[in-house]
Amino acid sequence: MKAGDHCVISDCSYGGTNRSCREFFSHLGMSFSFVDFRDPEIVRKAMKPNTKLVFSETPANPVLTLTDIQAVSDIAHAGGAKHVVDATFATPVMVRPLDWGADMVIQSLTKYYEGHNMMTGGAVISKDKEMHERVKFIQNVHGNIINPFAAFMVLQTSKTMALRVRQQSHNAMAISEFLEKHPKVTKVCYPGLASHPQKALADKYHRDGIHGGMLWFEILGGVEAGKKLMNVCQRPWSLCENLGATESIITACAVMTHANMLKEDRLKVGITDGFIRVSCGIEDKEDLIRALKIALDQI
Structure with a gap:
């Protein structure tokens, strides 16, 4: 150009x-x-x-x-x-x-x-x-x-990427299904869920039913609830802005990755105050869900 x-x-x-x-x-x-x-x-x-x-x-x-x-x-x-x-x-x-x-x-x-x-x-x-x-x-x-x-x-490390992505996708699906049932969660977005508004497109383009290790959810209480969740979420979750790693990572976007955006711009693209981004790792899904439940129950 x-x-x-x-x-x-x-x-x-x-x-x-x-x-x-x-x-x-x-x-x-x-x-x-x-x-x-x-x-x-x-x-x-x-x-x-x-x-x-x-x-x-x-x-x-x-x-x-x-x-x-x-x-x-x-x-x-x-x-x-x-x-x-x-x-x-x-x-x-x-x-x-x-x-x-x-x-x-x-x-x-x-x-x-x-x-x-x-x-x-x-x-x-x-x-x-x-x-x-x-x-x-x-x-x-x-x-x-x-x-x-x-x-x-x-x-x-790329030699094991296919194995890792499959495990991360498996964990993401299980965590998304758990979050959809939690009373503190108002919305869950993951391309593998039937509730995703573009599920048909996901099924068309995503190979072998693999929908990735990334998901997001929205919690009651906005920014303050997001901050508290970051403070109380235990291992195996890690608090940082990276993604795609073997460790499961959780991020409150409004105050971390997207804090430099004007609020009106952030809301316009759907990043609400209670928006939590999750990058699933390869840990045991039950351990991840248990730690997440303990943290959410404290909000």
Whole structure:
């Protein structure tokens, strides 16, 4: 992309950094539109003659909305644009966007690939050689390269990613079903639940019935209840902002990952005051549910 180009971006992408995205694109002389990707027609209406990039995230962080990858890819291509998908939450174990028409996939290696809270890194996977060569050129010019030891460690840990993602998904489903029945919980969102508003889309794109290790729920009491839950939740839960690790992680988004967002922007995309994001690890599901019940009963 260059000055004068237009980009259509999922309104949930980059979590709490939409303001940073606005500043970034404006500085480069590009225009952009943040839109709701749950409806491909909204994406279609946001397309302009100078749109060169359509950027989606599925499942989106942290609200777990899904994108119809094939439909959005068709819309992007019809307008002469490329469709780039951030599939970090899914990993290739769960979703492979290139098989559904996407041109490029972004993965945070820091999350499920590495999976042990040790290293950071990222990957860009291109569909054709020309795009790959352009990315490699920019990488070379800017010197953006993962350090050798981190690359080595990610290569080792990624060997067990498929096993970990399956166990994490199994735990996420069990925890979601528990949360749906708890009186302190007003809402639970997980693509594997029948109650997920895009369940049909999840079943279409998520391979082998695997719906990932991420879920979120909303508790009574808003911000204060969220803070208390963070303070009283016991092991095996960990309190931090990372995700995708072997440890189960719990986060009160309003005061942690998305605290830098204006409240009206946060509420607009569905991140309420009592919004709790969960990244399930590989521990015993009964231990996780027991610790979560003890914490919720104190709210």
